[in-house]
Amino acid sequence: MSTTHDHGHDGHEPGDGLGTDVVLREGEDAGRFPNPGMGPHRPRRSDVDPAANKRAERQVVALFTVSIVGAIGFIVAYFALPLDETPERLRISNLALGLGLALSLLGIGLAAVHWAKALMNDHEKAEDRHAQRSSDETRAQAVQVLKDGAQDSAIGRRGVLKGALVSSLALFPLTIALPLIGEVGEDWDVSKFKRTMWAKNKKLTIDPTGRPIKAADVTIGSVVHVIPEGLDETDAPLDEKAKAVVLLVRLDPRDIKSEQGEGWSYDGIVAFSKICTHVGCPVALYEQQTHHLLCPCHQSTFDVADSAKVVFGPAKRPLPQLPITVDDEGYLVAQSDFHEPIGPSFWERLR
Incomplete structure (x- = not known):
């Protein structure tokens, strides 16, 4: 019925x-x-054709080999192309490291997917839902299922495939570990992060030309990317620039709500570190109407008119303010270095 x-x-x-x-x-x-039940199983080409099965295995081995080559390439590039102070060498090094890392991870991922789709059992299975804590019998069955899966993958009978898998998985972690460990003798002096090139009477210059800026040249609403005078003459200009780069903004003095220090601005011109206090991305997007600075990485937002305090996002501290004034010729100069370390938190930082 x-x-x-x-x-x-x-x-x-x-x-x-x-x-x-x-x-x-x-x-x-x-x-x-x-319940509609399971549909009919459709065998794959590799299930019925031994030649296709062997071809699929060779393809998986080739993909694992790509991963191995990528990992080895990353290691070679890491030692053969050390980071240099010139932008061209830095670009080449980053490109080589990025390609090696991409090939290493991509090879493992594609090989695993192709192995599962072409060689492993593809019969659909259904299991009834049960209590979260399985019985001892069910747990034993789960272990047996894992063993059956390993046996079904035929990894024990595919020596070349097993060797390629083990080699790629063994080499890939080196692409992550090497940059973390660093070269022998690397400098871990964190006190360098507590100071920059800025000093009393150091002129503010336009990035990247190095041309000094007069207060009269900065109009209300304008934004200027600033570096300290003499940056290119230092031993490590890129390292110094990474710490000292500043964003200069001119506001209507009546719009300034607060400053981090008394007299740190000049006629509505304020200067703040361009390094986000979250993870160190460059803060460079300025909203003229709201006086907000936006970090493009994670959308931390700082209010320039109110001591660069955080108004949105994951950052926990305001952008450090650089005290500025003008010299006798009207050029903008620093009153001192930043009064606190720039950028994100690190060990030994007081606040």
Whole structure:
């Protein structure tokens, strides 16, 4: 016996494919759909053709080999192309490291996917839901399923495939570990982060030309990327620039709500570190109407008119303010270095 519910009131005839016909067997719950069951299994080419199976195995091995080559390439590039102070060498080094890392990780990912799709068992299976804590018998069955899966993957009988898998997985972590460990003798002097090139009477110059800036040249609403005078003459200009780069903004003095120090601005011109206090990204997006600085990495937002305090996002501290004034010729100069370390938190930082 069966019951048919016709929903033909929408203008469609029952059974025409456009209405909704639900046929229930005797004893079935009208609020549930019947279980359609598993569809018929369709064997893959690699299941019925030994040559196709072997070809798929060679493809997986080739992908793992790509990962191995990428990892080795990363290691070679790390030692053969050390970071240099010139932008060109830095670009080449980053490109080589990025390609090696990408190939290493991509090879493992593609190999795993292709292995699963072409060589492992693809029969669909269904398991009933049960209590979160399985019984001891179920746990033993789970272990057996894992063993069966390993046996089904035939990894024990595929020596070349197993060697490629182990080699790629063994080499890939080195692409992450090497940059973290660093070269032998690397400088861990964190006190360098507590100071920059800025000093009393050090002129503010335009990045990257190094041209000094007069206060009269900065109009209300304008933003200027600033570096300290003489940056290119230092032993490590890129390292110094990474700490000392500043964003200069001119506001209407009446819009300034607060400063981090008395007299640290000049006629509405304020200068703040360009390094985000979250993870060190360059803060460079200025909203003229709201006086907000936005970090493009994680959307931390700072209010320039109110001591660069955080108004949104994950950053926890305001951007450090650089005390500025003008010299006798009208050029903008620093009154001193920043009064606190710039950038994100690090060990040994007091606040």
